[in-house]
Amino acid sequence: MNLQNKNILLTGASGGIGQALALALAEKGARLWLVGRDAVALNTLCARLPHSEHHSVVVVNHYSDEDIEDLTRLFWGNTRLDVLINNAGTNRFALLEEQSFSDIREQIRVNVELPLLLTRGLCHQFNAGGIILNIGSILGEIGHPGYSIYSATKAALHRFSEALGRELSLSGLSVLYVAPRATRTRFNTEAANALNASLGNGSDTAEYVAQKIILSLEKEHKRQRLGFVEKLFVKINALLPSIVDRALSKKMSVIDRYARQHAGRSVK
Numbered sequence: 001m002n003l004q005n006k007n008i009l010l011t012g013a014s015g016g017i018g019q020a021l022a023l024a025l026a027e028k029g030a031r032l033w034l035v036g037r038d039a040v041a042l043n044t045l046c047a048r049l050p051h052s053e054h055h056s057v058v059v060v061n062h063y064s065d066e067d068i069e070d071l072t073r074l075f076w077g078n079t080r081l082d083v084l085i086n087n088a089g090t091n092r093f094a095l096l097e098e099q100s101f102s103d104i105r106e107q108i109r110v111n112v113e114l115p116l117l118l119t120r121g122l123c124h125q126f127n128a129g130g131i132i133l134n135i136g137s138i139l140g141e142i143g144h145p146g147y148s149i150y151s152a153t154k155a156a157l158h159r160f161s162e163a164l165g166r167e168l169s170l171s172g173l174s175v176l177y178v179a180p181r182a183t184r185t186r187f188n189t190e191a192a193n194a195l196n197a198s199l200g201n202g203s204d205t206a207e208y209v210a211q212k213i214i215l216s217l218e219k220e221h222k223r224q225r226l227g228f229v230e231k232l233f234v235k236i237n238a239l240l241p242s243i244v245d246r247a248l249s250k251k252m253s254v255i256d257r258y259a260r261q262h263a264g265r266s267v268k
C-alpha cells in the first residue's frame with residue numbers, strides 16, 4: 001500500500017512504538033487518528049508531526065462500547081478508513097502466582113478484547129484494499145516463563161489475525177501481524193530489562209520497529225517477526241518445542257529471580 005493520503009487509526013499512539021510509528025507514518029504523508037487515554041501526550045505528539053493540522057487526536061477513557069461506537073462514527077460518509085493499527089498493549093513480567101486477578105484481566109482486556117472489539121466495530125468502515133494490522137510479540141509464539149499471561153494474550157491475537165485474514169480473503173481487506181522482540185520503551189520494567197541484559201537477549205529501538213512496521217504495510221507482508229535469533233527460536237519452538245523447554249529450563253533460576261521482583265501482590 002502507498003501510505004500517502006491514507007486514513008490510519010493508531011491505538012496506543014502515546015506509547016514508545018506508537019509515537020515512533022506516528023512520526024514515520026506522518027512522514028509518509030498518511031492522515032492519522034491518534035487514539036489513546038493520555039490527552040496531553042497525544043496532543044504533544046500531534047503538534048510534532050509533519051502537517052499536524054491533517055491529524056486528529058481521539059481521547060478514549062476505557063475503550064468502552066460507547067468509545068468504540070464513537071470511533072466507528074468517525075469513518076462514515078466520505079472519510080473511510082484505510083488502515084487500523086491495533087498497537088495498544090500491556091504486560092506484567094511476573095510469575096503467575098504473583099499476578100493478581102486484575103493484572104490478568106487487564107492484559108486480556110487490552111491485548112485481546114480491545115483489538116478484537118475495535119476490529120469488529122470498524123470492519124465495515126474501510127475503503128477497498130484496507131488493512132488491519134495487529135501488533136503482537138515474539139512472546140506470542142514462544143511461551144516464556146514470567147510472561148505466561150502476556151504470551152497467552154499475544155498468541156490469541158496472532159491466531160485471530162490468521163483466522164480473520166483467511167476469513168476476509170475474498171473481501172479485499174487484509175490482516176497483517178507484526179511481532180516485535182524486546183523494544184526499548186517504558187513497556188518493560190527495570191526487572192524485565194535486567195533479565196534481558198542478563199540473558200543476553202537482543203532489543204530494538206522503537207524507531208527501528210516503526211520502520212519495520214511501515215515496511216510490512218507497504219509490502220503487505222502477512223506476518224513479520226523481528227530479530228534473527230528470535231525468528232529461529234520461533235521455528236524451533238514450533239517444530240521441536242522440547243529443545244526450547246530445555247533451553248528455558250536452564251535459565252529458569254535466573255528468570256525466577258528477576259520475575260520475583262514483583263512479589264507480594266494479592267490475588268485481587
Ligand SMILES: NC(=O)c1ccc[n+]([C@@H]2O[C@H](COP(=O)([O-])OP(=O)(O)OC[C@H]3O[C@@H](n4cnc5c(N)ncnc54)[C@H](OP(=O)(O)O)[C@@H]3O)[C@@H](O)[C@H]2O)c1
Nearest residue numbers: 012014015016017037087088089090137180182183185187
Ligand atoms: N516494548 C516491547 O518490548 C514490545 C515487544 C514486543 C511487542 N510489543 C508490543 O508493542 C505494542 C506497543 O508497545 P510499546 O513498547 O510502545 O509500549 P508502551 O510504550 O508501554 O505503550 C503502550 C501503549 O498502549 C496503551 N495502553 C497500555 N495499557 C492500556 C490500557 N489499560 N488501556 C488502553 N491502552 C493501554 C498505552 O496508552 P495510554 O497512553 O493510553 O496508557 C500506550 O500508548 C504493544 O502491543 C506491545 O505488546 C512491545
